Amino acid sequence: MAEETATAAVLVRKEPDREVLEEAFQVKVDAETRIEPKDWMPDAYRKNLIRQMSQHAHSEVVGMLPEGNWLTRAPSLKRKAILMAKIQDEGGHGLYLYSAAETLGITRDQMYDQLLDGSAKYSSIFNYPTLNWADIGAIGWLVDGAAITNQIALCRCSYGPYARAMVKICKEESFHQRQGYDIMMVMAEGTAEQRRMAQDALNRWWWPALMMFGPHDAESAHTSQSMKWKIKRSSNDELRQKFIDATVPQAEYLGLTIPDDQLAWNAAEGKYDWGEIDWDEFRNVVNGNGLCNRERLETRRKAHEGGQWVREAALAYAEKRQQRAASAPEKKEI
Amino acid sequence: MTDKAPLHELPLFEVFIRSKNGLHHRHVGSLHAADAEMALTAARDVYTRRSEGVSIWVVRTKDITASSPEDRGPFFDPNEDKMYRHPTFYDLPDEVGHM
Ligand SMILES: [Fe+2]
Ligand SMILES: [Fe+2]
Numbered sequence: 001m002a003e004e005t006a007t008a009a010v011l012v013r014k015e016p017d018r019e020v021l022e023e024a025f026q027v028k029v030d031a032e033t034r035i036e037p038k039d040w041m042p043d044a045y046r047k048n049l050i051r052q053m054s055q056h057a058h059s060e061v062v063g064m065l066p067e068g069n070w071l072t073r074a075p076s077l078k079r080k081a082i083l084m085a086k087i088q089d090e091g092g093h094g095l096y097l098y099s100a101a102e103t104l105g106i107t108r109d110q111m112y113d114q115l116l117d118g119s120a121k122y123s124s125i126f127n128y129p130t131l132n133w134a135d136i137g138a139i140g141w142l143v144d145g146a147a148i149t150n151q152i153a154l155c156r157c158s159y160g161p162y163a164r165a166m167v168k169i170c171k172e173e174s175f176h177q178r179q180g181y182d183i184m185m186v187m188a189e190g191t192a193e194q195r196r197m198a199q200d201a202l203n204r205w206w207w208p209a210l211m212m213f214g215p216h217d218a219e220s221a222h223t224s225q226s227m228k229w230k231i232k233r234s235s236n237d238e239l240r241q242k243f244i245d246a247t248v249p250q251a252e253y254l255g256l257t258i259p260d261d262q263l264a265w266n267a268a269e270g271k272y273d274w275g276e277i278d279w280d281e282f283r284n285v286v287n288g289n290g291l292c293n294r295e296r297l298e299t300r301r302k303a304h305e306g307g308q309w310v311r312e313a314a315l316a317y318a319e320k321r322q323q324r325a326a327s328a329p330e331k332k333e334i
Numbered sequence: 335m336t337d338k339a340p341l342h343e344l345p346l347f348e349v350f351i352r353s354k355n356g357l358h359h360r361h362v363g364s365l366h367a368a369d370a371e372m373a374l375t376a377a378r379d380v381y382t383r384r385s386e387g388v389s390i391w392v393v394r395t396k397d398i399t400a401s402s403p404e405d406r407g408p409f410f411d412p413n414e415d416k417m418y419r420h421p422t423f424y425d426l427p428d429e430v431g432h433m
Contacts, residue, residue, distance in 0.1 A: 038403045092380045099364040318369035
């Protein structure tokens, strides 16, 4: 009898209705319970995450290219080894993020395709060229610095795999920023020419670094829903301000000037006032017309296509080995 | 997650690392590789760049059998009503001391 009722219960069990599911989901998010891959989630939450996480992964990978430009021309073996290690980390970050995104049901190949056909974006900072060695210092200091500000906030993201990837990435990032600042310190204390290069690098990277935080909150298409779902934990403007407040004293220490004539300490509010981002430039670069957009994608495409035979060979080799193992006389288990 | 990965995509592996002797292996992430041996080398390269481990396991993701979140209630239910498995179920007088 008990069994019969159980069967009947299964038969009449209806799919819970979407509104109920969505409400339960939001309760979970509000209670800071992490969402895990197989948990029910609204389609829009999944989509939003896939967009943000794949974009983040692409940024790590494309981010290797501007720095790669200086690998063969680093001024010493020490700097070369450090830069190599830093770039290798970024490749790893890409991998952690791609893997985390894959738990949402998109494949790695789909993500690569979206990057290469231009339908997925990556951080537009990487569409700027690295013109002198001090740029490598400025990237570590400012670009990784801005990335860290963003990523620390994401360590508390509601989606478990994303939050865990962020924790791991943040542990590795602090080396990136410190090696960059270390380069800037050496340049800023160096010859007049080296100081000029350091200032030039700061002049070119400052505003693009501020753009990394995205549009103002009022103009940000995804912010409010993302905040409600705790995909984002702080708004673009909050994070940008945090970055500015932390970075201005660091520039002062170097004796370099931040290229913003409206920059001033606001004692009443305990923060820096600053000028305005050139949003036309921002939109232009996002829309594919930055100095290096085409070159970056072309390099990625070549690297991906060029690696195709390696992946095929690895698979063929794995298959051959498996067949050999299958036909070999049986080994004794030990 | 999807089983219908296109042919040219390398299989997915889950990576587990023992950070030092005396601790369990812990899941740290995943990666694509042609076979287990190559997965192991790749896992060493990406997940232990700063001596994070002394031992690595790799497992084909598709070989993992997982409980499903929808059954979370019924699947784990049998444990919920067995409070007598917990030490706090038993009221002992203070005189017996810590037990
Ligand atoms: Fe990174
Ligand atoms: Fe970095």
